[in-house]
Amino acid sequence: MLLHFQEVLSRDDVLEMRRLLDAADWSDGRATAGAQGAQVKRNLQLRPDHPVARQIGAYIQQKLAQHAQFQSAVLPRRTLAPLFNRYEVAAEYGWHVDSALMRSGADAELLRSDVSTTLFLSDPQDYDGGELEVQDTYGSHEVKLPAGDAIIYPSTSLHRVRPVTRGARVCAFFWSQSLVAADAQRTLLYELDLTIQRLRARLGDDADTTALTAHYHNLLRQWAAP
């Protein structure tokens, strides 16, 4: 499931983050790619321990913790600290799949990547190219969102960032391990949750919305691996 969340960050948040990010010192992005990824990766990233990455990353994590739709769709067990990338003219990241297992530091717990997120920090009119292209069972999707908006996609998907031909594309990106590993099961739970919420808003609570809520929790109980 690909899902678009609008205005995860406000305009003011984006402007302040860009002020800090644009003044930071960026490094070669290949340092954080796996062997296959490094061959097709041409971009800049902030070092994960860069103070700006830590400060902004913590703020983004806080926003996600309060974002009901992100929580419902991802069912995160843990989300790695956000990383930041910058694609200038000719930068790109060719087709790859994100590593299945990651760590945020040498002695940190392993995280299985189930859901990948890109949070855009550049507006579409500020650059050409740079679309995030994600393949799923229904074909290929090109994504370029307003600054402050986010896309989530299953980490099992082949994806790439197309070459930038004008301007610069700046994004935050990160991975979550979900309580529910399988995309199909997460999608079903998310859609059921949305349906229950719409029914509640329309009809209030009655025996049927309570029964559906029980089904939601009982499915989650069967599928969740905390």
Ligand SMILES: O=C(O)CCC(=O)C(=O)O
């Ligand atoms: O910038 C993006 O949209 C995604 C970057 C990416 O695929 C990665 O760093 O693994």
Ligand SMILES: [Fe+2]
């Ligand atoms: Fe990726």
